[in-house]
Amino acid sequence: MSARILVVDDVPANVKLLEARLSAEYFDVMTASNGTEALALARRAECDIVLLDVMMPDMDGFEVCRRLKTDPATHHIPVVMVTALDSPSDRNRGLEAGADDFLTKPVSDVVLIARVRSLTRLKMMTDELRMRAITSLEIGMQAPERSAVADTGKGGRILLVDDRESSYQRLATILAAEHTVDVEPNPTEALFHAAEGNYDLLIVSLDLNNFDGLRLCSQARSLERTRHVPILAIADPENSTRLLRGLEIGVNDYLLRPIDKTELLARARTQIRRRRYTDHLRDNVQNSIEMAITDALTGLHNRRYMESHLATLAEQASTRGKPLALMILDIDYFKSINDTYGHDAGDDVLREFAVRVRKSIRGIDLACRYGGEEFVIVMPETDLHVAGMVAERLRRSIAGEPFAVHKGTKRIEVTISIGLTTLEQKGEAVADVLKRADTALYRAKHDGRNRVVSQAA
Structure with missing residues (x-):
């Protein structure tokens, strides 16, 4: 696993030591001797993780970390403070500044x-989501960076898995000051609880009686509904080596007992902020996919999606020996609606038309805006007779009630013409089916509009 690590320290000997350790594990190492240089390198997206000293002359590590985490361009870069400072107040100050971890020198190589490996995996996953979400900015969706920077990390939903009553009561009391906390003392039920609870963070004790806490963490990572929920592990000091194993299998962060109240809250906030940010990225990706295949005005699928999906439906129909009906619908005299009442009224008609289409077809049917005022409906496992009845019902639905336009101040009569056909010849090209339906539509319009014309294969 290759990653670019930025080592920030004003002492050359410390830089060389960390550089040698990381290079031996095949990481690419960059160095900076002061905070200003580090911020510039991070803003140019030249690093994946920052290993940051605290005591530096121009700007201390706390301020460098704070600036990294409050800048939308760099807030997603993991920061690990590596310093000789070892007091709880220093550690908590670093975590409050946004550091992902705080390691005290001398730091064990292991x-x-x-x-670093754990944070590298996290960074690469986040980078992949960010890259996929870039196009969302181009189609007008809001980038999550600024909201992520402003997020306090409070108000999360936490599941605490711990079977020692004295332990979970204290932890739950601390966490309840900022979050909603559920306690699950039965580890065999914890995974089911986690999957159903829509949690922002799982806190798992690795010192459970008669149960392997690491196995629970591994199971949470393998289950779809909990795969992306961050895990904070808690262990007694003698079990610290198991925590390192936990980092390998997907634990995001850890604490050793006795637990400092401020540190627990700070680490919980960090994980919850990251969860919300990555969730927002995933939502952007999903929304951008939906926008790419959906007509913005009507909410129906667009032509691009129809052409791709129709080919799949036609292949399935041929393979299974089932009929497939296809109709092309055209709103009669639509240009005159725009010319007489304005394009806003035309948009009102298109939106209401889509609503009536949805009400007239089944859930398995595919309705698309083909272009302008033309629409296509594909009906799997439907013969020409049944499709004809559906088309006639839809025609009556459109013609039977005027369309409200201009916020309901006017109502206008609208009719449609429909060309209908079916795919019944095995292996027939989709383009031929569309052409046949279009020919039927032409006949419908030529014969006076407001009618359904069928053309058999």
């Missing part, structure tokens, strides 16, 4: 590399 601990350092395990943490």
Whole structure:
């Protein structure tokens, strides 16, 4: 796993030591001797993780971390503070500044590399989501960076898995000051609870009685509904080596007992902020996919989606020996609606038309805006007779009630013409089916409009 690590320290000997350790594990290492240089490198997206010293002359590590985490361009870069400072107040100050971890020198090679690898996996996953979501900006969707920077990390839903009453009561009390907390003392029920609860964070004790806490963490990572929920592991100091194993299998962060109240809250906020940010990225990706295949005005699928999906439906129909009906619908005299009442009225008609189409077809049918005032409906496992009845019902639905336009101040009569055909010849080209339906539509319009014309294969 290759990643670019930025080591920030004003002491050359410290830089060389960290550079040697990381290079031996095949990481690419960059260096900066002060905070200003580090911020510039991070803003140019030249690093994946920042290993940051605290005591530096021009700008201390706390301020560098704060600036990284409050800048929308760099807030997603993991920051690990590596320093000789070892007091709880220093640690908490670093975590409050947004650091993903705070390691005290001298740092064990095993601990350092395990943490870097864990954060590298996280960064690569986030980068993939960010890359996929870039196009969402081009189609007008809101980027999540600024909201992520402003997010306090409070108000999350946390599931605490711990079977020691004295432990979970104290932890739950601390966490309840900022979050909603559910406690699950039965580890065998925890995974089901986690899958059903829509949690922002799982906190798992690795010192459960008669149950392997790491196995629970691994199961949470393998289950679709909990795969992306961050996990904060808690262990006694003698079990610290198991925490390193936990980082390898997907644990996001950890704490050793006795637990400091401020540190627990800070680490929980960090994980919840990250969860919300990645969820927002995933939503952007999903929404951009939907927008790419959906007609913005009517909410129906667009022509691009129809052409792709129709080919699949036709292949399935041929393979299974089932009929497939297809109709092309055209709103009669639509140009005159735009010319007489304005394009806003035309848009009102198109939107209401889509609503009536949805009410007239089945859930398995595919309705698309083919272009302008033309629409296509594909009906799997439907013969010409049944499709004809559906088309006639839809025609009556359109003609039977005037369309409200201009916010309901006017109502206008609208009719449609429909060309209908079916795919019944095995292996027939989709283009031929569309052409036949279009020919039937032409006949409908030529014969006086407001009618359904069928053309058999």
